[in-house]
Amino acid sequence: MKNSSFIRKDIFGVPVLKSEILESFKDLSHGFSTRRGGESPAPYDSLNIGIAVGDLEENVKKNRNLISGISCSERSVYLTQVHGSEILVIKNDSSIPDPDTVKADGVITDCKDLALVIQTADCQAALLYDPVKKVAGAVHSGWRGNVFDILGRTVRKMAEVFDSDPSDIRASIGPSLGPCCAEFINFRTELPEALWAYGDEKCFFDFWEISRAQLQKAGLQADRISVSGLCTKCDKDSFFSYRGSKITGRMAGFICINN
Numbered sequence: 731m732k733n734s735s736f737i738r739k740d741i742f743g744v745p746v747l748k749s750e751i752l753e754s755f756k757d758l759s760h761g762f763s764t765r766r767g768g769e770s771p772a773p774y775d776s777l778n779i780g781i782a783v784g785d786l787e788e789n790v791k792k793n794r795n796l797i798s799g800i801s802c803s804e805r806s807v808y809l810t811q812v813h814g815s816e817i818l819v820i821k822n823d824s825s826i827p828d829p830d831t832v833k834a835d836g837v838i839t840d841c842k843d844l845a846l847v848i849q850t851a852d853c854q855a856a857l858l859y860d861p862v863k864k865v866a867g868a869v870h871s872g873w874r875g876n877v878f879d880i881l882g883r884t885v886r887k888m889a890e891v892f893d894s895d896p897s898d899i900r901a902s903i904g905p906s907l908g909p910c911c912a913e914f915i916n917f918r919t920e921l922p923e924a925l926w927a928y929g930d931e932k933c934f935f936d937f938w939e940i941s942r943a944q945l946q947k948a949g950l951q952a953d954r955i956s957v958s959g960l961c962t963k964c965d966k967d968s969f970f971s972y973r974g975s976k977i978t979g980r981m982a983g984f985i986c987i988n989n
């Protein structure tokens with residue numbers, strides 16, 4: 731579990747992966763949890779934060795409380811993720827919506843002390859931060875998210891709503907399905923032709939590079955994008971993997987602007 735631009739820290743005994751590109755901002759807390767350090771029994775062992783995967787609610791609640799502690803935030807936003815392209819905007823003057831009523835796969839905010847949490851097991855959690863306008867974003871992007879270009883949409887939404895300059899935005903993508911395991915034999919019907927160049931002759935696709943390209947196309951500078959390069963399916967001891975296990979938990983990618 732090594733990557734030069736990511737560091738592992740143990741916070742309250744819970745391993746958390748942090749991106750150096752975001753860790754340099756002292757007014758920000760962020761991270762990607764692994765499957766370790768939580769309360770749930772197998773097959774959700776142990777830090778499962780997903781409610782609709784079959785785990786006991788009380789365990790999920792304890793695990794989510796752990797994430798709140800790590801993110802230094804008493805308030806958290808969990809989305810009902812639907813592999814769509816909707817992006818929730820939470821402005822400083824608006825109330826935090828009930829996540830059960832909001833189906834979205836991206837969320838952006840300028841609120842302080844509010845953790846944005848993405849749930850994943852193979853899909854990408856992308857964390858975005860504009861340190862100039864002090865706006866944070868979190869995105870859930872599986873292959874459908876890449877088809878929708880939800881990363882680019884989120885960057886454009888940050889510019890539209892909060893006047894962010896995309897070249898100021900930093901982005902970090904956590905552990906997710908790597909090109910070693912992202913086999914798409916039906917790519918001709920599932921993926922638009924523009925993405926076919928990211929596949930090899932055996933139909934394995936590099937969605938990390940697709941996301942990097944989509945963020946750059948949206949205006950991010952190349953050296954302000956960090957991809958963990960850690961494949962969830964290859965390291966099932968460390969990560970939940972839907973392709974690897976089907977019945978499994980969900981990990982957290984979280985970001986919070988601190989007061």
Ligand SMILES: [Zn+2]
Nearest residue numbers: 910911961964
């Ligand atoms: Zn892999």
